[in-house]
């Protein structure tokens with residue numbers, strides 16, 4: 001089975017998803033007597049101006065909870081509210097509601113009834129969106145939103161756990177927009193130090209700060225005529241959120257140290273894990289920016305919630321890494337389906353890549369020894385050392401760091417079979433640095449690296465074994 005054709009629908013035409021609307025009546029609180037008919041798939045409840053169901057109750061959080069229509073009725077998710085969400089008296093984070101049930105948020109009580117209207121949820125016929133693969137109904141619902149959103153200029157907020165494909169979705173939106181021939185620039189806001197993020201995004205002029213030896217474009221200017229994807233947008237410091245909002249409103253940027261504004265033509269896409277609403281409630285993320293970013297919002301389900309996509313994804317990765325199209329054996333697919341995949345699609349991808357790189361042909365089910373562990377080495381328990389309060393902060397920090405370096409190096413060298421050059425590449429440091437570090441820690445790699453020029457001190461063997469649990473397959 002190959003998934004090269006965009007319109008391929010090996011799973012048949014997508015059936016329309018028609019849901020019953022839901023009526024919510026406020027039975028207690030300042031909004032008592034108000035009635036809301038819920039006809040949207042996702043409804044935000046809170047005091048923030050952008051809420052679908054906006055309440056006046058000051059004990060309700062800005063983004064208090066979310067209601068989601070589904071086949072069974074309504075699901076409710078607390079979005080990090082301060083005072084909690086209660087269903088029929090029980091505090092919940094994620095619960096199914098039944099008709100006639102009550103929700104309490106702050107001092108407000110809502111009665112939930114099934115409505116008369118029918119809510120039509122579009123489901124795409126396609127089983128992929130650009131490079132994003134997945135044929136289950138959850139993903140097709142996402143594609144239906146993306147298909148409409150991509151050609152527009154709308155900002156899209158992509159939510160999802162790590163490894164669920166947020167960046168891939170952002171790139172696919174860009175590729176299907178009129179900006180496809182322009183640049184696509186992705187930036188992980190969590191990976192840039194708060195002190196330099198402003199100049200990264202907006203650029204700087206020479207002399208703006210020490211080290212600014214020449215004028216430099218920021219990422220907004222780099223993505224002019226294209227798309228800028230802000231990954232982990234919740235990591236942006238508050239001061240920068242205000243500046244970002246201004247750029248979104250004025251479409252102009254000002255380089256650090258300059259007093260000239262420059263027009264930019266950029267479409268913004270952003271991604272976050274689930275905590276952005278909570279950050280809004282805690283005052284750590286601007287509510288106006290949140291709603292500005294979430295003009296269209298999609299949530300990518302974790303792999304555990306769309307297990308039906310595991311075979312098609314595994315087959316896709318297998319074809320990509322091996323270059324052949326043999327169907328994967330049902331035995332292998334069965335064992336893949338039985339795994340939990342906390343790292344989501346990235347973990348599945350890496351797993352198949354390792355399987356192929358270990359020489360598995362795909363013709364027959366892999367032998368037990370051909371199946372790599374998908375588990376990452378964890379810090380050993382002995383890393384939980386007593387806090388060395390008898391040492392100064394500097395020395396205590398040094399002791400902890402040294403212990404970490406030892407475990408890190410051991411795991412790294414075990415992964416590369418002692419090859420220092422490869423280990424240095426993986427660690428993002430140069431080889432000599434890694435060799436000096438190895439020597440400083442009194443370790444010697446069992447190196448297959450013929451080019452090692454420096455003699456290393458210390459014992460001949462790595463003394464601590466990395467924590468490598470057996471394969472669970």
Ligand SMILES: Nc1ncnc2c1ncn2[C@@H]1O[C@H](COP(=O)(O)OP(=O)(O)OP(=O)(O)O)[C@@H](O)[C@H]1O
Pocket residue numbers: 131132133134160161162163164165166167168169231313345346349
């Ligand atoms: N639906 C999908 N179809 C095909 N490949 C996918 C899909 N989702 C994710 N991948 C692959 O999984 C890996 C992780 O995806 P991506 O980087 O887009 O995830 P992410 O949600 O942005 O992760 P993070 O939050 O860690 O940045 C990539 O190699 C990507 O190509």
